[in-house]
Amino acid sequence: MSAADAVLDPTEPVLPEAKMHVVMPNAPTGARVHSSRLCTKGKSAAFIRHVEIDVGGTPLEGSFRAGQSFGVVAAGTDANGKPHKVRLYSLASPSWGEDGFGRVIATTPKRVIAEREPQREGDDPEDHSLFLGVCSNWLCDRKAGDAIDVSGPNGKRFLLPTDPSKHDYVFLATGTGIAPFRGFLIELLVGPPAGSPAAATWKRCESRIELIMGSPYTTDLLYDDLLRDLAKKHPNFHYHPVVSREMRADGAGGLAKGEYVHHFIDRQLEKQSDMMDLLHSPRTLMYMCGLAGMQVGVFEMLARRNIGGFTKIGDELAGKPVAEWTSDDIKRRVRPTHRCMLEVY
Numbered sequence: 001m002s003a004a005d006a007v008l009d010p011t012e013p014v015l016p017e018a019k020m021h022v023v024m025p026n027a028p029t030g031a032r033v034h035s036s037r038l039c040t041k042g043k044s045a046a047f048i049r050h051v052e053i054d055v056g057g058t059p060l061e062g063s064f065r066a067g068q069s070f071g072v073v074a075a076g077t078d079a080n081g082k083p084h085k086v087r088l089y090s091l092a093s094p095s096w097g098e099d100g101f102g103r104v105i106a107t108t109p110k111r112v113i114a115e116r117e118p119q120r121e122g123d124d125p126e127d128h129s130l131f132l133g134v135c136s137n138w139l140c141d142r143k144a145g146d147a148i149d150v151s152g153p154n155g156k157r158f159l160l161p162t163d164p165s166k167h168d169y170v171f172l173a174t175g176t177g178i179a180p181f182r183g184f185l186i187e188l189l190v191g192p193p194a195g196s197p198a199a200a201t202w203k204r205c206e207s208r209i210e211l212i213m214g215s216p217y218t219t220d221l222l223y224d225d226l227l228r229d230l231a232k233k234h235p236n237f238h239y240h241p242v243v244s245r246e247m248r249a250d251g252a253g254g255l256a257k258g259e260y261v262h263h264f265i266d267r268q269l270e271k272q273s274d275m276m277d278l279l280h281s282p283r284t285l286m287y288m289c290g291l292a293g294m295q296v297g298v299f300e301m302l303a304r305r306n307i308g309g310f311t312k313i314g315d316e317l318a319g320k321p322v323a324e325w326t327s328d329d330i331k332r333r334v335r336p337t338h339r340c341m342l343e344v345y
């Protein structure tokens with residue numbers, strides 16, 4: 001929304017202008033891998049890395065805002081002998097990059113590794129050979145100093161507002177969807193390195209920030225040490241890891257079934273906790289990033305709990321009880337408002 005519209009509705013966020021497509025994917029720019037390390041918690045069956053890329057001296061230097069994504073074009077050619085198509089990866093850095101000068105950007109790629117499954121008609125249902133995603137594995141294989149072709153920036157909606165102190169935040173992540181929130185949290189709470197351009201004007205954000213991070217197993221929690229550390233240092237930030245495939249302590253000394261991000265919120269609302277106040281407050285913005293479909297459970301929960309402001313419900317669903325909504329109804333008929341930023345893939 002524009003600044004003029006914001007005057008009409010002060011609850012809607014004013015987003016900054018973000019540069020887009022400075023480098024196009026059909027003419028990517030040559031950058032170098034700066035570093036690469038695993039960022040899972042302990043020994044995990046998933047391989048997810050924190051990869052830093054030096055874009056210094058390219059048109060991408062200083063071009064990013066936290067929350068945007070960028071393109072990676074894997075070296076080599078596809079089965080048809082054509083260059084590989086670009087894949088997008090979320091920026092895990094604050095707007096000033098890892099270095100404070102916008103030269104080093106980071107992302108959080110997960111290796112796609114699976115047994116082959118039929119994708120389209122004619123695929124052999126008996127073929128269960130190893131399937132390796134092209135770009136995620138290529139990117140995770142790269143070492144410091146290796147060349148890498150990148151493009152971007154991409155995305156202009158999944159951004160922090162111009163004045164972050166005007167809002168409170170609910171951040172919902174699943175898996176590698178944590179990437180933009182790492183950037184946001186460094187930008188809101190940690191600040192730029194001393195001596196970097198942004199350091200002169202940066203102010204710590206005092207708003208309330210709740211991060212709910214969903215992952216299948218505890219070992220798949222990403223940036224967990226950093227997030228715990230931030231929560232320890234900043235009383236306005238709360239970090240809630242939610243694990244779906246393990247039993248969790250139920251608070252009464254027993255074990256309860258694992259849960260998803262929306263179950264966690266639902267359970268907080270059940271307790272009449274201050275989550276209710278946060279979700280009913282017109283200051284609150286909701287950001288969701290991760291697995292396609294994660295919004296379905298969240299949007300259903302918001303509708304069932306009669307929490308408005310984050311979604312627009314299509315007329316087709318007006319007379320239908322929420323309990324009867326299908327996933328397809330929600331995907332097609334429930335849309336995020338300006339106070340809800342959605343990035344799912």
Ligand SMILES: Cc1cc2nc3c(=O)[nH]c(=O)nc-3n(C[C@H](O)[C@H](O)[C@H](O)COP(=O)(O)OP(=O)(O)OC[C@H]3O[C@@H](n4cnc5c(N)ncnc54)[C@H](O)[C@@H]3O)c2cc1C
Nearest residue numbers: 087088089090108109110114116117133134135136176345
């Ligand atoms: C805005 C945005 C941000 C993103 N950010 C991130 C991020 O931060 N981190 C991250 O890891 N990813 C991210 N992604 C996803 C990323 O772009 C790639 O899609 C992902 O890394 C897989 O690419 P790949 O080349 O490895 O896999 P591909 O070679 O493209 O293979 C994946 C495709 O293969 C098919 N396939 C999948 N499983 C099987 C199977 N078992 N058998 C046969 N075929 C199969 C499917 O058609 C699937 O689409 C993001 C996507 C978007 C749109």
